Amino acid sequence: MQEKIKNKKINNNNNNTNKPIGIFDSGFGGLTVMSAINKALPLESLIYFGDTAHVPYGSKSKNTVIKYSKEITSFLMKHRVKLIVIACNTASAFALAVLQKTLNIPVIGVIEPGSRAAVNVSKNKKIGIIGTEGTINSKSYPHEINKISKSKVYQQACPLFVPLVEEGWSVGEITDSIVKKYLKSILNKQIDTLVLGCTHYPLLRKTLEKNVGENVKLIDSAKATAQEVKNTLKKIHLLADVKGEQFLKFYVSDNPDKFQEIGSRFFSKKISGVKKIEMIS
């Protein structure tokens, strides 16, 4: 990542420091990442795009997710963002490399920071990954983790977690049974670390913690990603430095009212002024 940034033609004159950061996801999930970035970097302006016309990405193919991601980033580039965060595991798994090649600003996904955090935390180097079908089948986490440190990685796709969270059933008996069913096999592998490989999953943290027990640490890549954003902006001298001028903007491709309502569950502040953008696709 760092080498790639070095090689980019990045225009880092002073006028650029207060440009916004672009963040996108298939829907609401990425707001957990935006929230972490907002906490770590309160002076930064943030533009969020939720692709609610195409949600969910987790069950869609690589080419389709790349097509959607390209369209969103070209929208964000028109807003003169200085850095883009792919706040979605599936889109990070499928589209990060393509976007890093084609855009002339840094692009950060959630999988690399999440993997690094997992390796730092795990003592026995047995790491579990839960995520959508797309993320799990891409094998991005095992690949990324093993680039950092040789580890045993056990994966489990949990397709019902996203609809459960979107339905607002983050706790309760039903959610408990579903969590038990999905985690049974990877918990048998004596993992000591479990990566929440989908930005929706932090909303299931309570139920997940109860079920994995005290010996397994949960890794939510939101914080690690926010740290990576901070380090990258610092390195290229683009950290915002003017107090009181920052803004938070929200765009979606469908259902702005629903986004405003449900989004507040995922974000630390009340969401308002959500605008709908008509996508080509």
Added chain:
Amino acid sequence: MQEKIKNKKINNNNNNTNKPIGIFDSGFGGLTVMSAINKALPLESLIYFGDTAHVPYGSKSKNTVIKYSKEITSFLMKHRVKLIVIACNTASAFALAVLQKTLNIPVIGVIEPGSRAAVNVSKNKKIGIIGTEGTINSKSYPHEINKISKSKVYQQACPLFVPLVEEGWSVGEITDSIVKKYLKSILNKQIDTLVLGCTHYPLLRKTLEKNVGENVKLIDSAKATAQEVKNTLKKIHLLADVKGEQFLKFYVSDNPDKFQEIGSRFFSKKISGVKKIEMIS
């Protein structure tokens, strides 16, 4: 519906009788309708389109669903279909009227046949409807049912049913608990008829039957819709009449392999030769 057909310029010379019927849905669900049409009309050629790049429709807005439906029907029209079936409750609720206005062939949705079947079966005229958020919020069923016969209609959105079916969890303790939770309030209304207002739901029939008890009849609009297709084609003299020439074709906007695999759960025959179509949107 019948009046609308009369007024259309329909070219019903003999060459047209063996043209295919076009059927579409957001994904797999409509295959339950295709299956019923195939049983009722074995001489008909059928072209199915599953919009797997945009699935699910149930949580999307009216305008977005109309946009997708128009694009699909223009694809089907290029295949010279003689009639179109919207084999999806959400798309029927949102796009039927628009498509009936703009296309010069008959367009049949699932809501009108399902409503008629419910009115025919219900004795106490207390009818329950379960469906996606989009279908329920559109109030299409209460509207359609009350056009036929004054009835009390109780609705319940069940957003987790589609992901449950797509995960293959049609029976079992978890599915049982989710069904109980969603149905509790409408079962308290003494309904004697429950409309499965989503083409995925027939796959939950066993669990639903167990939970509603013997006094509540389940209405699956697939059969009623197939009958409506038959009546319409008969009326306009376009029933297929040549044995041995019929074909079944399957198109999707994403993941043809997954469609082939999962689709067989929804269709009465093994599915093969699924082709992916790149949609504009």
